[in-house]
Amino acid sequence: MGKRIVILGAGFGGLACATMLRKNIGQEHRIIIVDRKKEFMMGLVKLWVLNGTRKLEDSQTSLASLNAKGIEYLNNEVTTIQVAKDRVEVKEHGWLEYDYLVVALGTELAPERIEGFVGRGFNLYDPKQVPQLREKLLALKQGRVVISIMGGPYKCPPAPYEAAMMISDMLVGNGTRGAIELEVFAPSPIALPVAGPKVSSDVVDMIGRYGIRFSPNCKPKLVRDGEIEFENGRRERYDVLVGIPPHRGPDVVKNSGLAAGEWIPVDRQTLRTQFENVFAIGDVTEIKIGQLAMPKAGIFAEGEAKVVAQEIIDEISGRQPQVTYNGQGYCYVEAGNRMAGYVEADFYNTSGPVFTLDAPSEKYFEKKHDFERTRLREWLL
Template sequence: MRIVVLGAGFGGLACATALRKGLGQDHRIIIVDRKKSFMMGLVKLWILAGNRRLAESQTPLAGLDAKGIEYVNDEVTRIDAAAKRIHAKDGGWIDYDYLVVALGAEPAPEKIEGFAGRGFNLYDAAQVEPLRDRLLALKKGRVAVSIMGMPYKCPPAPYEAAMIINDMLEKNGTRGGVEVELFAPSPIALPVAGPKVSADVVEMINKYNIHFSPNCKPKAVRDGEIEFDGGRREKFDVLVGIPPHKSPAVIKESGLAQGEWIPVDKSTLKTQFENVYAVGDVTEIKLGQLAMPKAGIFAEGQAKVVAQEIVGEITGKQATSGYDGQGFCFVEVGGRMAGYVQADFYNAQGPLFRLEQPSPVHYEEKHDFERSRIKEWLL
């Protein structure tokens, strides 16, 4: 059998690794990604804080070959689910028996008029070090952190960034002259987590003198000013933006998506096409009026279930359990401290959450989280 995995992010790497462990070497596992290296999104916050450099945070994907996973450094340009094949830009057509789509979500800063060149894209790793330099050079003024559209990857990240910026400015001796405000397009901080956790997060950032402004959806960015729907305008000296997200163009062109994202079975992650699965940020799993958040921990959990499904079909050992909708995340607050949120999105009575207060222990657990995955997947 030939199993092709598209994307070497959380979902793709976790799935390929689990498939390799579950299948003999006579079954080929091929992973296709246009990137040459892997870096967790959470590392961008450590770069912002000055604990990491971008250059030292990249792990080469070439290490996959030594693990018995064929790594193809190429860009997927077409998915032909009817013919069970995908097309790579340089390598041409690749046939598959099973396909796992884990291409993620892409920031779309172009959707906000005037943002490019006037603000820093927090989700672009190349812009984080220049953002840090700009913040440290600011002696007085206003920092605006703006969530510019939903959904976006890693819902707590903008709040973490605001608290890390506070910590940076405190250490820099300039916090007293700099105002920090966070703008969100939603009526509460984290709609996916509900009103209680949202209120806790707002209370958390308020402790650091960070103001929260809900119902602020950006319309356009001008020199030193951001304009929101409804006409509200706010001045800034530094704008930290979390752009709207979109699915890769190849997903829409393939017919896999309905709207922006790929609908999947909430338990098996199967798509409407035979032997085609999708995991992680590129998918949409409806939970009433909301959808599963886009975060690496959910992609990883889904990927392991998909691997179990495929291995079960090939070997005749039926998968024992489906995806359970559970996950967790760390909420970094600066000062080498992090909180911890545990979530159960498939709870029968509705999504269930538990928030543990920031501690040095959770901060270290967040670093262990990165180290353990890198070791398992690529080293």
């Protein structure tokens, strides 16, 4: 009898898992992926829309192409997860039973948690707002641009610092950089808590070379017209406010019994939840390593997805699963002017998490673009 594998979410984790499964198990086994969005776009593309090298409408790839690859795509919303009955409810579709369930639903943005932010600031992580942000920045002749990380954890930890450097590069090209201040505010005592003090210091030095200031321990409390107030009592003026809003776990996950608080706890090597044949991968999970937690970033979701896919492949084939997740990942930190740095992380190192940051180069800029191309080709094209 064929098995039915249901994957919730068509992001990095869901697509990588479905693709690997389809290549390695027979057609008698059904792979069903459910997502309420119609297109896939990597989060990193938002920064290319911001700097004008990419159009939003040219950067989205239809998920309907999954069907031609033998992966059943349901463009709909998951409303209920019943792990006790091995089934999920899909809006306008009904109940969907599974033999294996992979939860890859990611995070949701919660800008409303910061009083006054909605309608006054730009949400950097909302693709629809990025073109408007670009227009506002290019129209600004003088003043102050504030980039505020409004809570943690958040997706793609280096992105606010990348945005700051790319905005600086844009303003240089616009001839207005000398009349515009740029500052990044973070709620944490260091720039990148997930990467440790050394890489955080290197990132602060990197943005400093662009004349961008960094202020730690500044968690926003309230946004007014032209002013942001932080919980420590500090108030700062802004002409353009760019926010990275708080993130939250999907309600359907929190209502399912899978989550502990906002996120799903999993075995850090197998990505199994406490429920039989139920896995969770990517941003919807929380994997603690001492005081640190695995970052919410696509490269980690992809690595976890491949481990889960191999476990399911092995079980279906009658083998005892042997593969385990290694806790390793990397990302490219774009710095404007066709340059990008490279961060490498090993969270499961026996001596404790290890991180390195290579200086920006054109080589890493090209590799970042290739990162997008290769995955789109493998998953959807």
